[in-house]
Amino acid sequence: MAVERTLSIVKPDAVAKNVIGQIYTRFEAAGLKIVAAKLKQLSRAEAEGFYAVHKERPFFNALVDFMVSGPVMIQVLEGEGAVAKNRELMGATDPKKADKGTIRADFADSIDANAVHGSDSAENAAIEIAYFFASSEVYGR
Numbered sequence: 022m023a024v025e026r027t028l029s030i031v032k033p034d035a036v037a038k039n040v041i042g043q044i045y046t047r048f049e050a051a052g053l054k055i056v057a058a059k060l061k062q063l064s065r066a067e068a069e070g071f072y073a074v075h076k077e078r079p080f081f082n083a084l085v086d087f088m089v090s091g092p093v094m095i096q097v098l099e100g101e102g103a104v105a106k107n108r109e110l111m112g113a114t115d116p117k118k119a120d121k122g123t124i125r126a127d128f129a130d131s132i133d134a135n136a137v138h139g140s141d142s143a144e145n146a147a148i149e150i151a152y153f154f155a156s157s158e159v160y161g162r
């Protein structure tokens with residue numbers, strides 16, 4: 022499997038719960054390397070732009086409200102099959118449906134406050150990484 026990169030966000034609920042380190046430990050234990058990271062309060066415009074694919078969806082305003090409710094921890098993860106591996110670690114969007122032992126099962130409260138974001142394809146990962154990081158800020162291989 023190819024070494025690839027994915028964009029991960031620890032969302033405001035998990036930052037407020039003080040579990041950034043516990044989530045990072047899961048990435049590292051799965052062989053994913055953190056090659057860029059920043060703690061950031063998103064503006065409304067930044068959150069709307071990031072989730073623009075969802076702008077016609079009924080949950081869009083609630084999603085943006087939530088994403089600007091506090092700082093988020095944004096990172097680039099690098100490793101073999103990083104996109105799928107991160108999605109596996111995260112678990113299903115709705116924590117009630119997430120497998121035991123996944124990040125969302127263990128740290129998320131609801132489908133809105135669901136602890137983490139992860140890119141859903143290598144193509145979107147490249148777009149999402151460029152949305153938050155200059156190439157000079159990513160320290161991968």
Ligand code: RTP
Pocket residue numbers: 075080084113114132133134135137138139140141
């Ligand atoms: P994410 O993009 O945040 O990693 O989550 P995801 O791929 O698992 O889910 P996605 O379909 O991309 O939806 C983005 C975020 O919108 C919220 N959502 N709410 N109320 C709803 O039916 C609903 N559906 C999605 C979730 O917070 C989800 O993470």
Ligand code: MG
Pocket residue numbers: 139141
């Ligand atoms: Mg998504």
